[in-house]
Amino acid sequence: xxxxxxxxxxxxxxxxxxxxxxxxxxxxxxxxxxxxxxxxxxxxxxxxxxxxxxxxxxxxxxxxxxxxxxxxxxxxxxxxxxxxxxxxxxxxxxxxxxxxxxxxxxxxxxxxxxxxxxxxxxxxxxxxxxxxxxxxxxxxxxxxxxxxxxxxxxxxxxxxxxxxxxxxxxxxxxxxxxxxxxxxxxxxxxxxxxxxxxxxx
Numbered sequence: 001x002x003x004x005x006x007x008x009x010x011x012x013x014x015x016x017x018x019x020x021x022x023x024x025x026x027x028x029x030x031x032x033x034x035x036x037x038x039x040x041x042x043x044x045x046x047x048x049x050x051x052x053x054x055x056x057x058x059x060x061x062x063x064x065x066x067x068x069x070x071x072x073x074x075x076x077x078x079x080x081x082x083x084x085x086x087x088x089x090x091x092x093x094x095x096x097x098x099x100x101x102x103x104x105x106x107x108x109x110x111x112x113x114x115x116x117x118x119x120x121x122x123x124x125x126x127x128x129x130x131x132x133x134x135x136x137x138x139x140x141x142x143x144x145x146x147x148x149x150x151x152x153x154x155x156x157x158x159x160x161x162x163x164x165x166x167x168x169x170x171x172x173x174x175x176x177x178x179x180x181x182x183x184x185x186x187x188x189x190x191x192x193x194x195x196x197x198x199x200x201x
Contacts, residue, residue: 001188004195022188030189070196077193110151 001022006015039053064072099105154160159169184190 001186001191001195004191026188070192074193074196106156109155113150 002019042053
């Protein structure tokens, strides 16, 4: 993106500004989260120190990108996309078979209420270690805590009323659309693959 803007509008000021902002934002948002998540996986898999796992990820990623360039990154994305799509489709089929189909999944979803939520509503007979056995029901609490964890009746609807507290239709159209256009059309990680293409075909 910085190089594209330089060629499109000229000058180096805009290029430097966008490069600095992208690097600054990525370090404190995406890169840090990705490194932490990857380090946790390595730590759980091979039982090594979390910070050592982060260093290993940085070294491998740096060498891979420097030696292979953007071509290696694009080929990696291509292969990973195929693997993820095949894995997601397989998981979907297996999940639907085990749960009994789409209608059964919807029914089970609305029945999936945590035991603690049932306790807060006073509807359960389950004992929770948070409360002593002789008094399994907690004291009265605010309604928002009693309702927490209970699937909303309109959970399977995308376009909801404007006063919906979770996802009103105005948020879907104006909020999510704007943020999605920003990410998929202007984000450096997404757009650089397209801008690096030799031609449109």
